[in-house]
Amino acid sequence: MPYSERPVELPLDTEECRTAIWMAAGNISDAAKILKVTSIRLRNFVKKSPYLTAEMAEAHDRIVDIAESNVRDALTDELDPSRRDTMSRFVLTNIGKHRGWGTSASGGVTVKNTAGGTIVVQWADGSTFGNGEAELKEVEGKVIEHDDNAA
Secondary structure, eight states, rough: OSSSSSSSTTTHHHHHHHHHHTTTOOOOHHHHHHHOHHHHHHHHHHHHHHHHHHHHHHHHHHHHHHHHHHHHHHHSSEEEEEEEEHHHHHHHHHHHGGGGGOOOOSOOOOOOOOSSSOOOOBBSOOBBBSSSSSSEEETTEEEEETTTOOO
């Protein structure tokens, strides 16, 4: 007898839930609609089953695989440079963080030396900024001297 909502006393079957999960591409709410149960009921059932938890993880990984294919397609789109540039920006600000890319809207360094004196700029590894020779640089109309050999 068809029903609009699965009776609580009718237990969920693991394979039936697995099928619904795959039909819904890992979306619990959509799988619950297929099974005619609440998403809370299905979610709790899945959490109690290592098998269904693994199936959910695999379904999500497949969705990520599709998204990564779309990213690759956008990055190599020779016909739409705007799409390629937008995706490049997305990749660099999300995946490229470990290489120093970030989401900051503005770059650069602001140094306020109100007390005067020498300012030494160095990298995190301790190496100093520049090429080892004293340099003169113009920053916002002010000339600064840079010397890598300075202590």
